[in-house]
Amino acid sequence: MHEGLNQWDYVVAALAIGVVGTLLLVGWSLAAMVRAERRRDKVKGK
């Protein structure tokens, strides 16, 4: 390939962005859902 670049550096960087990004999305959505449902139940006085 070009300039003798080590392709594996790019592979690892891309997969890390994909996996970490997806896990952050799932974790953040789950935390937001739990927080919102707890607040709703608190407001309802459950």
Add this chain to the structure above:
Amino acid sequence: MHGFANPARFLRLARWLMPLLLVPGLVLALGALAWGLLMVPPDRLMGDTVRILFIHVPAAWLGMAGWSTIAISSIVELVWRHPLAGIAARAAAVPGAAFTAICLATGSIWARPTWGTWWVWDGRLTSFLVLLFLYFGYIALASAAQRDAASGGGASRVTAIFGLVGAINIPIINRSVVWWNSLHQPPSITMGKSAIDATFLVPLLIGALGFSLIFGGVVLMRMRTLLANIQAEARLRRKAMA
């Protein structure tokens, strides 16, 4: 369809459907990435960078699927005034934007060793970047509409119309590599046909299925979040007026 207009019925369905989407989705997606990383041979032309496509291609599909979900839900919201359609559209925006950003980042990383550049302003890359900006605009508009709804305004319709108008970009992204000269390769997978060898195609499709299930699970979580916020705000308003 209107059977699910009742939020209580929808929540019952979402509670058991969510883990059914998320758990197999994570197993399939991570399994397909490990398969692509460890078991697939290097490509004749791309070498080892072909492994990046196991995350890049599903992210591209989901970036476009996210906006298609927004457009379809916006039609249902505008035409049938389905109460959950607007919530579904708003719920699809953040995961859609996230997968669009992942697609752009991984594509750029793939391009550097393969094309010799991080970025070119060609039809496919530019229209995909426009998609990311459309998501940002939609998320900002939906957030403003939520505040407006609390004061009895009608900005929700403006958000739905923006969702519909933005859908014009989806066929442009899809056809960009056919309409304009591009460094990006033409479509490798079309209806019922594939130019990709089974060695690469099988883990790619398994990964796409896994990430699609994750996307579905995240949309359900975001819908539950939005519904819970709406219910809490309504209860607080009633308490304030009593």
